[in-house]
Amino acid sequence: MSGYDYGVELWRVSGPMGEWKLKLGSGPGAARVAREAAVWSRLGPAGLDRSRFQHGDGGGCTWLVTPWHxxxxxxELCTPVRQCAVKARHEVLTGAVDTCITVAAVHLRGWVHGDLQPHHIIFGPSRARLIDWSRAWSADSDLPPAGRGLVHLASPETLADADKPVTAADESWTLAAMLWWAANGRWPRDYRALGIDPAMFTTAELARVLERRPAPLGRLAWPELEQVLRTVLTAPAASRPTAAELALHLAGIPA
Structure with a gap:
């Protein structure tokens, strides 16, 4: 077994046709696994290969089998940069651009991933892959919205209305915030400037605090990257750069 999270067990399984990820949801985790299976069954964003998954339920549990990437x-890719290793910047920039392109492809198909975070992007031999689709949503599907992901990476609009479905513009903010976090290990919002410890609040409480008192952005030890990400994080939703535009801006940063 590889891990356990909120009622979901994760197993890495090997067989004659390769390696697979088995998710087993029980209790509150059953609905989470069932929703991700529903995303896969609709072929969904980023060309998920519906021929390479299986799912089912029984005995109060729900299971989902997908390829192991x-x-x-x-x-992990950004670890050297967080340790101030300048020589790793080229590889990190390449990974960041690939991530943005992958997210842009999701948005182009009318979907949002819904839970972008550095641990949900895996770099394989050819491209960045998104995993953990339990919060994915499309206005063109019959699936209801699944709420926001990490409150620390939520756009200002999402903080203001937790019931509002996450949009591509919201997710562009989250994409930039996620890259910021991965690059320095700190949340983009400077909680210290507000004089608060985010660990002392529930998710809902922290969202209300940040809505009333917007936190300033912190700083990155990589000024060129900070400038590009800050442009996204400070832009109004209507004029916020898209994931594809962010990819272009990141590609222009000298390593």
């Missing part, structure tokens, strides 16, 4: 996560 090998490779470092975005968080």
């Amino acid at each position: 090998c490779g470092p996560t975005l968080w």
